[in-house]
Amino acid sequence: MSSTVQSDFLTVIHERHSVRYFDPSHMISEQEIKQLLELAGSAPSSWNLQHWKFVAFTNMDAKHKLLHAANGQRQVVDASVTVAVLGDLEANRNAAAVYGPVMEGGPEDAYAGYASSRILFDQIDKAYAVDASSPYRRDEAIRNASLAAMQLMLAAKAMGLDSGPMVGFDADAFVKTFHVPPRYIPVLLVAIGKAVKPARPTKRFPVEQTIVWNGFDPGNA
Template identity: 75%
Template structure:
């Protein structure tokens, strides 16, 4: 990586801020939105099961329907697109689509530390066997959040602005947009062009956020 590319990459991280006020006249094309979501979908995920599903709100009527569900946050309607990111509670059902072509090609080499694809798939099925545990929801939220962050960086890299939102009624969202029980709404991300700069925010000094090699015993009990 060249020094220029490295500088641009770090600049991207430092200049991404959450925006609330968007230019309602600025429109993204369907192709531009697809490119952003393709980049978001290249995020890592457990067993590469890709636990995300995206609902892209671009039409005015759909945005207006979403607005009260999102506590009347105006960025929902003013952004070029508001993306609802859903987590897949049954991501193990993606195994065939993800690994089928490789298996059919006859590749039974060790994968990700497993002796075979068969061993790996057996462990995936075991992990998802108990649908009453919190594992499915935890995995859905954990992996989907990686895709959401990647979406926001992809937007910034393309000269756009974004703002994540968790202040919405998930149950009302499910009802209004006919979300199947397989998926859980995780967050909304508004994307477009800012008309008001993001509000400045501070960050803890890195020394305040690092614990080297574990907590001290007396601290861990507090």
């Protein structure tokens, strides 16, 4: 990575802030939205199962339906596009599609570090063969979909856009309104567009306050 690219990336990280007020007249093309979501979908995921599904809201009627589920938060309507990031509770079903091309002649080490596809698939099947009450599937869905959501916001800033993540919405109403299959759970909404007001200033803890070197002191347990 060149120093220029690295510097640009650091600028993106430092300049990305959560925006709540968007210019409703700013339009984003379908191709730009696809580019954003393609970049979001290049995020890492457990076993590369890609535990996310994106619902992109551009139509005004659909946005107003979303507004109700979003508890009246106007940014879902004013943003150029609002993306609902869903987590996949059955991401194990993606394994064949993900590793099928590899099984057709790719190198064995492409099986996510496993010696064979059978060993890989057996481990995935075992992980997902948990009791329905186990939090594993939900945790995996939220964890991996959140990685894609963060990458989506960084991609938006890199493309000169602003974004704002939202978790204060009625997930049950969202599922009912937009006929979400039980395979998916709403994780968060991301409004994307052009800001008309700067983000509210926020502070971050100094790194010295957030880092623990080599484990916690057993005396503090």
